[in-house]
Amino acid sequence: MRQALISIMVLLLCSQPALALQGAAGTASAALQVSDAWMRALPPGQPTAAAYLTLKNVSESPILLVEISASVASRVEIHESVQEDGMWRMRAMPRMELAAGQSLSLEPGGIHLMMFGMQRSPQPGQQFQFEFTLASGETVSATANVRATGASSAHRHH
Numbered sequence: 093m094r095q096a097l098i099s100i101m102v103l104l105l106c107s108q109p110a111l112a113l114q115g116a117a118g119t120a121s122a123a124l125q126v127s128d129a130w131m132r133a134l135p136p137g138q139p140t141a142a143a144y145l146t147l148k149n150v151s152e153s154p155i156l157l158v159e160i161s162a163s164v165a166s167r168v169e170i171h172e173s174v175q176e177d178g179m180w181r182m183r184a185m186p187r188m189e190l191a192a193g194q195s196l197s198l199e200p201g202g203i204h205l206m207m208f209g210m211q212r213s214p215q216p217g218q219q220f221q222f223e224f225t226l227a228s229g230e231t232v233s234a235t236a237n238v239r240a241t242g243a244s245s246a247h248r249h250h
């Protein structure tokens with residue numbers, strides 16, 4: 093009996109790398125493709141920051157993005173910039189759907205990823221990981237590069 097238990101444990105331990113490999117393969121053929129992810133460098137003490145990237149649904153059916161997480165922030169929301177009474181405001185989008193083959197660019201002044209609870213200030217040349225979860229349960233990761241702040245197009249938040 094004891095021998096059987098040990099065998100099961102060995103089996104469980106040994107099967108973990110195989111599971112990890114399956115996960116990696118799933119990412120490679122994911123329905124969502126994330127590219128050109130970047131964020132601005134920020135001075136210390138900023139609790140929020142925005143990130144920009146291009147999303148593309150490379151599958152033949154609609155996909156629903158239900159959650160995004162970032163290695164540098166405690167929470168990530170999808171924001172859109174909307175004009176209300178002549179003022180630009182940001183509004184959180186609870187989730188995002190992409191039609192088959194649809195590509196969407198998140199850029200300054202439009203839809204962006206908003207990070208809350210920044211754990212450190214992004215410095216030029218650094219990279220941070222993002223993870224995107226689809227309604228199917230599939231996850232896709234992307235690396236955002238930190239760019240030096242452009243003086244001309246400051247995007248203020250909250």
Ligand SMILES: [Cu+2]
Nearest residue numbers: 171182206249
């Ligand atoms: Cu925002």
